[in-house]
Amino acid sequence: MIAGIEFGGTKTVVAIGHADGRLVEEFRYLTTNPDDTLRTAVEWIRLRGNPEAVGVGAFGPIILAQDKPEYGRMLATPKPGWEGFSLSAALRDAFPDVRIVIETDVNAAALAESRCGAALGLDDVVYITIGTGIGAGMLSGGRLVHGALHPEFGHLKVPRFSGDDFAGVCPFHGACLEGLASGPAIAARWGAEASTLPPGHKAWEMQAWYLAHGVLALAAILAPSRVVIGGGVSQVESFHALVGSTFRKLSAGYFTYGEGVDFIMPPSLGQQAGILGALLLVACG
Amino acid sequence: MIAGIEFGGTKTVVAIGHADGRLVEEFRYLTTNPDDTLRTAVEWIRLRGNPEAVGVGAFGPIILAQDKPEYGRMLATPKPGWEGFSLSAALRDAFPDVRIVIETDVNAAALAESRCGAALGLDDVVYITIGTGIGAGMLSGGRLVHGALHPEFGHLKVPRFSGDDFAGVCPFHGACLEGLASGPAIAARWGAEASTLPPGHKAWEMQAWYLAHGVLALAAILAPSRVVIGGGVSQVESFHALVGSTFRKLSAGYFTYGEGVDFIMPPSLGQQAGILGALLLVACG
Numbered sequence: 001m002i003a004g005i006e007f008g009g010t011k012t013v014v015a016i017g018h019a020d021g022r023l024v025e026e027f028r029y030l031t032t033n034p035d036d037t038l039r040t041a042v043e044w045i046r047l048r049g050n051p052e053a054v055g056v057g058a059f060g061p062i063i064l065a066q067d068k069p070e071y072g073r074m075l076a077t078p079k080p081g082w083e084g085f086s087l088s089a090a091l092r093d094a095f096p097d098v099r100i101v102i103e104t105d106v107n108a109a110a111l112a113e114s115r116c117g118a119a120l121g122l123d124d125v126v127y128i129t130i131g132t133g134i135g136a137g138m139l140s141g142g143r144l145v146h147g148a149l150h151p152e153f154g155h156l157k158v159p160r161f162s163g164d165d166f167a168g169v170c171p172f173h174g175a176c177l178e179g180l181a182s183g184p185a186i187a188a189r190w191g192a193e194a195s196t197l198p199p200g201h202k203a204w205e206m207q208a209w210y211l212a213h214g215v216l217a218l219a220a221i222l223a224p225s226r227v228v229i230g231g232g233v234s235q236v237e238s239f240h241a242l243v244g245s246t247f248r249k250l251s252a253g254y255f256t257y258g259e260g261v262d263f264i265m266p267p268s269l270g271q272q273a274g275i276l277g278a279l280l281l282v283a284c285g
Numbered sequence: 286m287i288a289g290i291e292f293g294g295t296k297t298v299v300a301i302g303h304a305d306g307r308l309v310e311e312f313r314y315l316t317t318n319p320d321d322t323l324r325t326a327v328e329w330i331r332l333r334g335n336p337e338a339v340g341v342g343a344f345g346p347i348i349l350a351q352d353k354p355e356y357g358r359m360l361a362t363p364k365p366g367w368e369g370f371s372l373s374a375a376l377r378d379a380f381p382d383v384r385i386v387i388e389t390d391v392n393a394a395a396l397a398e399s400r401c402g403a404a405l406g407l408d409d410v411v412y413i414t415i416g417t418g419i420g421a422g423m424l425s426g427g428r429l430v431h432g433a434l435h436p437e438f439g440h441l442k443v444p445r446f447s448g449d450d451f452a453g454v455c456p457f458h459g460a461c462l463e464g465l466a467s468g469p470a471i472a473a474r475w476g477a478e479a480s481t482l483p484p485g486h487k488a489w490e491m492q493a494w495y496l497a498h499g500v501l502a503l504a505a506i507l508a509p510s511r512v513v514i515g516g517g518v519s520q521v522e523s524f525h526a527l528v529g530s531t532f533r534k535l536s537a538g539y540f541t542y543g544e545g546v547d548f549i550m551p552p553s554l555g556q557q558a559g560i561l562g563a564l565l566l567v568a569c570g
Contacts (some may be wrong), residue, residue, distance in 0.1 A: 019390055020438075049473070099318075124431075124432045124433055133478055136506075138506070140425050140426075140428075140432065141428055141430070141431060141432075143425075143426055143428070145425055145426070145506075145507060145508075146409075146426060146508070146545075147409045147425065147426075147507050147508025147509055147510070148409055148508045148509065148510040148542040149508055149542055150508060151505060151506050151508050152504075152505055152508075152509065152539065153505050153506060154505070155501075155505050155539055155540075156501055156502045156504075156505035157443065157444050157498055157501055157502075157535065158442065158443075158444065158508070159442050159443065159444050159445065170426065172537045172538065172539045173535075173537055173539065213442055216440075216441055216442060217441045217442075217502045217506060218506060219437075219441075220436060220437055220438050220439070220440050220441035220502075221421075221436050221438060221502060221503060221506045221507060222425070222430060222432050222436065222442070222506060222507070223430070223431070223432025223433045223434055223436050223437070224432055224433065225432070225433040225434060250442065250458070252457045252458055253442075253457065254437065254457045254458065255437070257433040257434075259435055
């Protein structure tokens with residue numbers, strides 16, 4: 001038996017299951033301060049036995065380099081109380097001599113979609129989520145991408161949609177991709193939540209433009225064979241087809257491997273991607 | 286003894302040396318048609334003995350997946366006669382039972398700079414070259430990035446420099462990064478070769494803007510710890526410092542690992558990067 005924990009900005013999920021991603025039982029609850037949030041997960045796991053390993057997908061920024069003493073420590077985050085908290089130290093205290101593997105939530109989701117979801121069997125995969133922010137997890141040659149810290153995909157800059165002069169909502173960059181196309185950006189620009197804007201509203205053409213430019217940057221840098229786009233702001237009808245056709249127009253026949261209709265896909269694991277990814281991490285992290 | 290070959294659009298370099306990158310002897314000559322170009326390299330190598338392995342860095346696009354029968358085959362290229370030519374088949378005929386490892390020229394250069402150059406010892410490294418085109422080789426977690434084909438970094442799109450309405454020279458995309466900031470783009474925009482434009486010319490401020498946006502996309506996607514920029518158009522005085530300061534302004538304190546003055550560096554192997562990378566490939570390709 002192994003355990004998985006997904007620490008999200010709003011909710012935390014804890015589960016027991018197997019290293020191949022089969023989930024036996026899970027429990028979802030609200031994320032509060034780090035001590036309470038972690039204790040709830042630990043107690044829930046302990047009632048079910050002593051895990052052989054614990055896989056964790058967490059919001060970031062978080063240090064992922066396993067050879068550093070700061071492995072699993074949270075960096076500057078607006079989430080109260082979490083900055084400086086070490087997930088690995090807390091979990092080692094709770095489960096001594098148990099292997100702990102820590103990843104970002106988006107990398108865990110990318111792994112899950114590539115092992116049992118919409119990117120099944122593919123080794124070069126990006127999972128994008130569009131919600132309060134825009135983030136991405138990435139698998140390159142079958143391995144999760146960390147780099148010097150981990151990708152912060154939402155903060156690249158893309159050309160403006162013609163006539164869009166909205167200042168953007170990113171506190172760092174204003175009009176980066178996240179500043180122009182996250183849920184709060186849409187709400188601020190149109191005065192309405194994304195979920196209330198119907199298919200065919202101009203907001204979606206603009207949204208597809210921004211996302212397609214992000215996908216173009218991914219194609220130029222990582223050359224993924226599939227891009228899975230999830231999160232609340234991707235739920236509108238035909239969203240993936242619209243991003244796909246915009247991408248193909250921008251690509252102009254150049255990124256030919258991205259011309260199939262299955263290059264840009266919705267996730268197939270939905271809400272489960274993060275926690276399944278946490279279980280899968282144990283075997284490959 | 287191992288052999289290395291660098292097939293460039295203009296010149297080809299062949300060398301013998303060791304798998305740790307120590308070069309014993311090299312020979313440079315003009316790239317012509319594939320048969321003649323390859324034969325020259327093969328004869329030069331044979332005169333020096335039978336190599337244990339051959340590492341190749343080549344211009345692209347080229348198929349890099351070692352498990353495909355098309356491994357080492359050139360795809361659509363404007364270079365006459367090369368489209369469809371299989372480097373691996375030709376080299377296997379010339380050196381039966383010898384291990385052949387094939388990479389892009391930019392990946393070979395990225396590997397060389399990370400093993401014995403300006404990114405010594407780093408595992409997350411990008412090598413950009415700006416000349417006739419803009420390309421990049423990438424090392425993520427110590428492994429060369431291939432993806433579905435290989436990165437075509439020059440073809441991402443970035444926001445316009447204020448007031449720049451030049452249409453761009455990319456035959457596919459017009460104003461992609463390569464279309465706006467390659468050598469031919471500079472020559473067409475300013476009516477003068479890049480090498481004749483003095484430091485302080487407005488061209489360099491604009492050039493730094495475009496390159497810094499490309500580096501921002503790299504930071505958001507691969508999070509490299511160092512970006513090495515080479516190629517003819519990067520030779521002007523203070524170019525790397527200017528791209529670095531523009532990147533830091535754009536990053537606005539977000540990509541903190543990129544704030545050091547050594548984040549963006551010139552190559553230290555110069556003309557030798559490609560051929561040294563070809564030798565190094567044998568041990569890690």
